[in-house]
Amino acid sequence: MTAHTAIRQTADATPQDFADIRDWVFDLDNTLYPRHTNLFAQIDQRMTAFVSDFLSLPGDEARMVQKDFYRRYGTTLRGLMEEHDIDPDAFLQYVHDIDYSWISPDPALGEEIKALPGRKFIFTNGDRGHAERTARQLGVLDHFEDIFDLVAAGMVPKPASETYDKFMGLHRVEAARAVMFEDLARTLEVPKRLGMRTVLIVPHNLEETFGDVWEHEGRDGEHIDYVTDDLATFLRSVR
Structure with missing residues (x-):
């Protein structure tokens, strides 16, 4: 190695x-x-907002659920699909509605x-x-x-x-x-x-x-x- x-x-x-x-x-x-571009922070925040709205959770609890799904399933989306049978297209469209000008x-x-x-x-x-x-x-x-x-x-x-x-x-x-x-x-x-x-x-x-x-x-x-x-x-x- x-x-x-x-x-x-x-x-x-x-x-x-x-x-x-x-x-x-x-x-x-x-x-x-x-990583210092921090573009993914926008996606991360929108995932938290999606989980909060979908599961009717306050923001701090939604973030804990989101991170738990991410670690156990590889992505937040996979966790939502496995445990809550969500529409993946709606999730992907929502979380990727971000400002790409952050990238140089x-x-x-x-x-x-x-x-x-x-x-x-x-x-x-x-x-x-x-x-x-x-x-x-x-x-x-x-x-x-x-x-x-x-x-x-x-x-x-x-x-x-x-x-x-x-x-x-x-x-x-x-x-x-x-x-x-x-x-x-x-x-x-x-x-x-x-x-x-x-x-x-x-x-x-x-x-x-x-x-x-x-x-x-x-x-x-x-x-x-x-x-x-x-x-x-x-x-x-x-x-």
């Missing part, structure tokens, strides 16, 4: 390590754009993604519309082969193993020639078990400014091959 040192310099990642990679798979939120275009990242050899995919627990709007604002949408979203996954979110199987089967991804980029360590366990290389995206300078503490658990696990807090620099180093 590659040592986790020089986070910003990504000194341990070399072109030789990725020479055989054909498929580059990227999570969306807090991965393609940095990143031409440097776009150039690095464009220059990668092989196919590039977005693999997200959000829906396609959210992914397209986010990637378009970031300036990277046109560089991706496809977006595999929660709808394509049959509403079963990462880190469920069946969802990775569905993605890889649909696009005929050979695990040994693929790499996955994610901001949640637990979401990289299955890809690593399948034989993919794994890259964990962490907040700049490891600042834990946003997110729940448990989201960062497992960062030092054996299923993490590389760690970086600068995606564009990392891609440049392995190209």
Whole structure:
């Protein structure tokens, strides 16, 4: 396993390590754009509001329910579907009605993604519309082969193993020639078990400014091959 040192310099990642990679798979939120952008805070607040209204709960109780669903089921939506049989389309439309101008275009990242050899995919627990709007604002949408979203996954979110199987089967991804980029360590366990290389995206300078503490658990696990807090620099180093 590659040592986790020089986070910003990504000194341990070399072109030789990725020479055989054909498929580059990227999570969306807090991965393609940095966590400090805090775009997901808008979605988070709207999820709390949805839960509060749907279950007739005060805001603080609704947030506890929301976070409990997120941790146990992978997404708040999955918990609501399993325990309350809600309409997923209504939920997704409501929570993704946000201001995407919070994201600054990143031409440097776009150039690095464009220059990668092989196919590039977005693999997200959000829906396609959210992914397209986010990637378009970031300036990277046109560089991706496809977006595999929660709808394509049959509403079963990462880190469920069946969802990775569905993605890889649909696009005929050979695990040994693929790499996955994610901001949640637990979401990289299955890809690593399948034989993919794994890259964990962490907040700049490891600042834990946003997110729940448990989201960062497992960062030092054996299923993490590389760690970086600068995606564009990392891609440049392995190209």
